[in-house]
Amino acid sequence: MQKFNIIIILILGLLAARSDAPREQLVTLGQAFQNLNTQIREQTLSPDSAQMRFQAILKELREVSEPYRQQICQGDSIGFVFPLRDYDADQIGGSGSGFRPFGFNLFDHSVQGSHPAHDIFIYDRNQDSIDDQTDKPVDVLAMRPGVVVATEANWTPESSYRGGNFVWIYDPCLDGLFYYAHHSQVMVQTGDQVVAGQKIAEVGRTGFNAAKARSGTHLHLMYLQLTPEAVPVPINTYDWLAAATILR
Numbered sequence: 001m002q003k004f005n006i007i008i009i010l011i012l013g014l015l016a017a018r019s020d021a022p023r024e025q026l027v028t029l030g031q032a033f034q035n036l037n038t039q040i041r042e043q044t045l046s047p048d049s050a051q052m053r054f055q056a057i058l059k060e061l062r063e064v065s066e067p068y069r070q071q072i073c074q075g076d077s078i079g080f081v082f083p084l085r086d087y088d089a090d091q092i093g094g095s096g097s098g099f100r101p102f103g104f105n106l107f108d109h110s111v112q113g114s115h116p117a118h119d120i121f122i123y124d125r126n127q128d129s130i131d132d133q134t135d136k137p138v139d140v141l142a143m144r145p146g147v148v149v150a151t152e153a154n155w156t157p158e159s160s161y162r163g164g165n166f167v168w169i170y171d172p173c174l175d176g177l178f179y180y181a182h183h184s185q186v187m188v189q190t191g192d193q194v195v196a197g198q199k200i201a202e203v204g205r206t207g208f209n210a211a212k213a214r215s216g217t218h219l220h221l222m223y224l225q226l227t228p229e230a231v232p233v234p235i236n237t238y239d240w241l242a243a244a245t246i247l248r
């Protein structure tokens, strides 16, 4: 009987270790992804080396996320959730013309001027990151399910870094990366699995340009589709945003 119990305990232990494994691996991969981002930003890695490193990390991420993919992508009729609670596509900067992918290179920080993203503005005339209509912060919601692969939550005004506080989420169903930036607060950590509509942050003014008075308070939203070789290609998310479910 005792032997039997020990076997049961061993099996349970193995099962627990198995289900923990993806999270630990995700955290490790997330750290590699974040280190790579820093190296690209500081230009301590050539663009070619950065791309190779990125592809290796993302291919591994694909494999590690496989259990999540099987769990959450069935039929994939999930759709999209609008990334700001109580807001809609009317608040997208330039009615969608803010998406400028030309010249974008994730791996070469010296190339600037492109904006492969949409900025979604909140009502915040006095720039305190509090919604003028509700007197509350605005929740940033995950548009899709996925796994958090990198975050920054400790941006300071002394930093020249443009993204400020950010969240990167890998969507195993679409096989792409969502990047949400300029938050005042970040609610998730690398390795977390999120569902569509989950609060991941609050809208803020963090980031080198986003903190300046000329900038309206907004969420910067980018989506990078991965090719089979895990090369990131920016996609215009306007249609997704326009069709997204609005949570109130």
Ligand SMILES: [Zn+2]
Residues within 6 Å of the ligand: 115, 117, 118, 119, 219, 220, 221
């Ligand atoms: Zn932007």
